[in-house]
Structures are given as structure tokens and as C-alpha cells.
Amino acid sequence: MDKKQYDFSKVELHCHLDGCYRVETVAELAKKRGIDMPSYDPEVLKKYITAHDGCASLDEFLQRMSVAVKAFGGDAGAIRRLVTEAVEDKARDKVKYIEFRYCPQLLANCDVTPLINPSGNLRPKDVVDVVNDALEKAATEHGMTARTILCDITVYNWATDVLELCKEYKGKGVVGYDVAGPEHDPFSQEVEETYRRCASLGIHRTAHAGEVGPASRVKQAIEKLEVERIGHGYHTVDDDDVLNLAKQKNTHFEVCLLSSHLTSAYTGPWSSHPAKKFMSSNMNFGLNTDDPGPNTYGIIRDYDIATEDVGFSVNDLLDLNMNAARSCFLEGAEKEQLLNDLKSEYDQYRHKSLNVSSSKCSLI
Numbered sequence: 001m002d003k004k005q006y007d008f009s010k011v012e013l014h015c016h017l018d019g020c021y022r023v024e025t026v027a028e029l030a031k032k033r034g035i036d037m038p039s040y041d042p043e044v045l046k047k048y049i050t051a052h053d054g055c056a057s058l059d060e061f062l063q064r065m066s067v068a069v070k071a072f073g074g075d076a077g078a079i080r081r082l083v084t085e086a087v088e089d090k091a092r093d094k095v096k097y098i099e100f101r102y103c104p105q106l107l108a109n110c111d112v113t114p115l116i117n118p119s120g121n122l123r124p125k126d127v128v129d130v131v132n133d134a135l136e137k138a139a140t141e142h143g144m145t146a147r148t149i150l151c152d153i154t155v156y157n158w159a160t161d162v163l164e165l166c167k168e169y170k171g172k173g174v175v176g177y178d179v180a181g182p183e184h185d186p187f188s189q190e191v192e193e194t195y196r197r198c199a200s201l202g203i204h205r206t207a208h209a210g211e212v213g214p215a216s217r218v219k220q221a222i223e224k225l226e227v228e229r230i231g232h233g234y235h236t237v238d239d240d241d242v243l244n245l246a247k248q249k250n251t252h253f254e255v256c257l258l259s260s261h262l263t264s265a266y267t268g269p270w271s272s273h274p275a276k277k278f279m280s281s282n283m284n285f286g287l288n289t290d291d292p293g294p295n296t297y298g299i300i301r302d303y304d305i306a307t308e309d310v311g312f313s314v315n316d317l318l319d320l321n322m323n324a325a326r327s328c329f330l331e332g333a334e335k336e337q338l339l340n341d342l343k344s345e346y347d348q349y350r351h352k353s354l355n356v357s358s359s360k361c362s363l364i
């Protein structure tokens with residue numbers, strides 16, 4: 001397929017910063033910092049930190065990611081490089097607006113319990129400062145707009161700390177709150193309470209739900225967590241009541257086609273992927289990479305899958321980007337500007353495509 005078909009500005013709302021690494025960078029930094037890795041040869045290391053050959057489960061995928069993240073954890077320079085390269089990669093795919101999500105506690109090496117990295121002097125707050133600074137510089141250089149969502153991971157006990165950082169940095173680079181983790185059980189009382197506090201503080205909310213967990217978790221996220229968006233949410237299609245609830249609330253679904261395939265979260269054929277039902281039910285959703293580092297592909301690969309395998313048109317992709325822009329966590333004039341810019345660019349793109357296809361017709 002001619003990649004020029006996707007030569008338009010894109011919006012991405014679900015992309016883990018700590019899943020945006022380049023294998024070569026992980027190898028180089030780990031070697032330089034003396035961090036133990038299965039190999040410092042990128043070709044060999046690839047087997048251990050990416051899902052290029054697929055993973056048996058989401059847990060295995062996350063385990064591979066956690067090996068790579070050690071190369072960045074607790075080092076401001078390494079985190080800066082992670083951010084800079086992530087933005088470079090997104091700019092190459094013409095992503096105009098992105099919300100990167102990450103857990104500051106996972107990249108810190110002090111003031112965190114449990115401590116994931118060897119101890120040092122980088123607090124979670126320092127991680128946010130480094131990410132914000134690097135992100136603003138890199139995004140400006142590439143003519144992009146980038147914001148962050150701070151992400152709690154339920155297996156740790158960091159919900160309140162993540163919320164405090166969201167509060168402190170609201171309007172200063174951070175635009176929302178997210179929760180990730182195993183989906184076997186319903187969200188805990190503590191998670192529900194944290195989201196209630198987010199809502200009362202005017203902090204935007206998304207949550208991972210319904211990727212491997214049931215539709216009831218999506219229902220809980222919408223009703224109890226008062227989320228505006230859902231990460232993945234595929235199992236919503238198993239329950240018409242939940243699907244209707246999401247539609248009525250205009251909940252946006254952050255669909256990640258390739259990622260959920262590589263993690264074995266979705267194992268069915270592309271032609272019956274839940275995104276297809278989202279489309280036919282006129283749901284609010286968009287396309288995202290989730291973790292381009294371990295996935296070893298950027299958003300273009302997801303667009304290829306969407307058009308070649310799922311059955312969406314390029315016109316559909318423009319609509320999905322508009323959905324994402326309307327559901328992003330920017331506010332006021334900034335959001336209006338993004339919507340206006342995209343609308344006028346897409347109008348021109350559609351007009352141009354129409355002219356090209358009609359001139360082709362006249363030649364036949």
C-alpha cells in the first residue's frame with residue numbers, strides 16, 4: 001500500500017512513554033550505565049524487550065517492557081533521551097498532537113515505595129520536570145503539540161502519589177490521569193475514590209479497561225470512575241447494555257490494534273475485531289500504538305492493518321483522528337485551534353483525493 005495515503009496530521013491519545021524506546025538506545029544506555037541486560041547487542045536484545053514475534057499474554061509483554069525500562073529509570077539524561085527520540089519517531093509519522101502517558105514512580109529512584117530502580121536522587125516529581133522540559137523542547141522543534149497523562153499501576157500502591165502529581169502539574173504539561181494493571185478483578189475502592197477526587201479537581205480521566213477484562217469493568221469505569229475515555233475497551237462489544245451506555249455518554253475508546261494482537265489480548269481475525277463493531281455502531285473511537293517500542297512499529301502499521309485487514313477506508317481514518325481530537329484532554333483555545341487546523345487540512349485532503357480519483361476515472 002502506498003504510505004502517502006496517510007500523509008496527513010494525526011492525533012494519538014494512547015501511547016506509553018515508557019513503551020516508546022528504541023532497542024539500540026536501550027542497549028547503548030544499559031551498557032554505558034552498567035545495567036544488567038540479557039545482551040547489549042540490539043539484534044539479540046530485541047528478543048527480550050520487544051514483542052516482534054508476539055507474546056503469549058499481556059503479562060509476558062509487560063515483563064519484556066520492564067526489562068527495557070531499567071535502562072532509563074533513575075537517570076535524568078536517559079529519560080530526556082527517551083522523550084526526545086519518542087517525539088522524533090512520532091514526528092516522522094506526522095503525529096501533530098499526542099498525549100504520552102507514563103508512571104513517574106516507575107522511572108524515579110528515590111521517594112518511592114517499592115523502589116523499582118537502584119536508589120539515587122531522582123524523585124517522581126523530578127521525573128515529571130525532566131519529561132515536561134524535554135517534551136516541550138522536542139515538540140516545539142518538530143512543530144507538534146504534546147501533553148502527558150500520569151498513569152497509576154494498580155499492582156503498586158501509588159494512586160494517591162500519582163494523583164498529587166496530577167494536581168501539582170495540572171495545566172503545566174499534565175492533562176490527565178490513567179490507571180493500568182491486571183484486569184481480572186473490578187477496580188478497587190481506592191481506585192474509585194482516587195477517580196472521584198480527580199473528577200472533583202477537574203482532572204481529565206481515562207482508564208485501561210476491557211482489553212482482557214470483561215465489559216463490567218468498562219461499565220464500572222464509566223459509572224464509578226467517571227472516565228471520559230477508555231484504554232482499549234474491546235470487551236464492551238460483549239454486552240449491548242455497556243455498549244449503549246458508552247455511546248450515550250460519548251465515551252471515547254482508545255483502540256490499539258497491533259498492540260492488542262501482539263499481547264494476545266485479541267486473538268480473533270482482524271475482520272471481526274471489536275473496532276469494526278465500534279465503527280458500525282457509530283461509537284467514538286480512535287487508533288493508537290500503545291507501545292511502539294516493544295511493538296517495533298509506529299502508527300502507520302496500525303493504519304495499514306485498519307485499511308488492509310479490518311476494512312476501514314482512509315476517509316474513516318480521518319474521521320477517527322477527528323474523534324480523537326474532539327476527545328483529547330486539551331482545553332479552550334488550544335483545543336479549538338487543533339480542531340480547526342485538522343478540519344481544514346482534512347477538507348483539503350479529501351478534496352484532493354476526490355480530484356485524483358475522478359481524474360483516474362476519466363482516464364479509464
Ligand SMILES: [Zn+2]
Pocket residue numbers: 014016180208231290
Ligand atoms: Zn496502554
